[in-house]
Amino acid sequence: MTNTTHFGYKTVAEDDKVREVAKVFHSVAAKYDIMNDVMSAGLHRLWKTFTIANAAVRPGFKCLDIAGGTGDLAKVFARQAGPTGEVWLTDINESMLRVGRDRLLNRGLLTPTLLCDAEKLPFPDNYFDRVSVAFGLRNMTHKDQALAEMRRVLKPGGKLLVLEFSKVAEPLQKPYDFYSFKILPWMGQKIANDAESYRYLAESIRMHPDQETLKTMMEEAGLERVTYYNLTAGVAALHTGIKL
Numbered sequence: 001m002t003n004t005t006h007f008g009y010k011t012v013a014e015d016d017k018v019r020e021v022a023k024v025f026h027s028v029a030a031k032y033d034i035m036n037d038v039m040s041a042g043l044h045r046l047w048k049t050f051t052i053a054n055a056a057v058r059p060g061f062k063c064l065d066i067a068g069g070t071g072d073l074a075k076v077f078a079r080q081a082g083p084t085g086e087v088w089l090t091d092i093n094e095s096m097l098r099v100g101r102d103r104l105l106n107r108g109l110l111t112p113t114l115l116c117d118a119e120k121l122p123f124p125d126n127y128f129d130r131v132s133v134a135f136g137l138r139n140m141t142h143k144d145q146a147l148a149e150m151r152r153v154l155k156p157g158g159k160l161l162v163l164e165f166s167k168v169a170e171p172l173q174k175p176y177d178f179y180s181f182k183i184l185p186w187m188g189q190k191i192a193n194d195a196e197s198y199r200y201l202a203e204s205i206r207m208h209p210d211q212e213t214l215k216t217m218m219e220e221a222g223l224e225r226v227t228y229y230n231l232t233a234g235v236a237a238l239h240t241g242i243k244l
């Protein structure tokens with residue numbers, strides 16, 4: 001029997017979800033950065049800055065940025081880890097990874113970039129000091145499997161950081177829905193010539209586990225001291241956990 005999952009609000013076969021997610025990111029890669037700035041009014045930069053501060057990467061650290069896309073986190077981690085460190089920019093999508101790799105190279109950062117699936121990480125156990133995933137987990141089919149892989153590759157004492165859209169505080173729900181379902185696809189059409197991908201974005205956010213559910217999932221994956229921080233009234237949340 002074919003296993004099914006969600007692609008936004010649609011129920012689809014698991015393989016179809018992987019294909020549909022790939023289509024979204026091939027389509028938006030070239031306009032991804034500008035769309036992020038416009039649709040979040042620059043807020044995604046603050047959320048990432050908070051994540052970077054929480055990661056506290058030091059010289060010599062080994063870091064893995066999963067679903068790293070255009071490289072916002074990896075580029076800062078690479079500078080912080082310095083020449084004695086090792087920072088990998090990884091993503092399942094070639095179009096996104098190419099943009100990220102070129103951005104890092106243009107800034108003089110020679111970090112390894114690798115096309116790989118978060119659900120099957122090609123790294124040894126106990127290797128990284130930090131593993132990060134920003135706005136990527138939502139798109140993964142088997143989130144439990146991906147979280148287990150993230151834990152596996154962390155060193156004992158290493159930290160996982162999951163930055164993701166989350167459940168917004170009750171009073172903001174109506175205006176946020178209006179923004180997400182009316183304005184966002186319109187902007188997507190105007191800027192990236194692709195309303196559909198931004199409709200998927202809004203739907204996938206609604207289908208993603210809320211703060212407490214994701215915390216439980218991380219604990220079930222074996223992470224300890226799991227905690228989260230609501231950002232902008234829960235529009236996004238940073239979850240962190242330690243491998244002990």
Ligand SMILES: C[S@@+](CC[C@H](N)C(=O)[O-])C[C@H]1O[C@@H](n2cnc3c(N)ncnc32)[C@H](O)[C@@H]1O
Pocket residue numbers: 021025066067068069070071072090091092093096116117118119133134135136137139140141
């Ligand atoms: C919204 S982008 C986030 C990019 C970047 N981390 C950021 O915060 O700007 C989501 C990324 O997740 C990637 N992705 C989706 N499923 C994945 C998987 N199973 N393994 C690795 N990356 C995946 C997509 O290709 C896409 O580049």
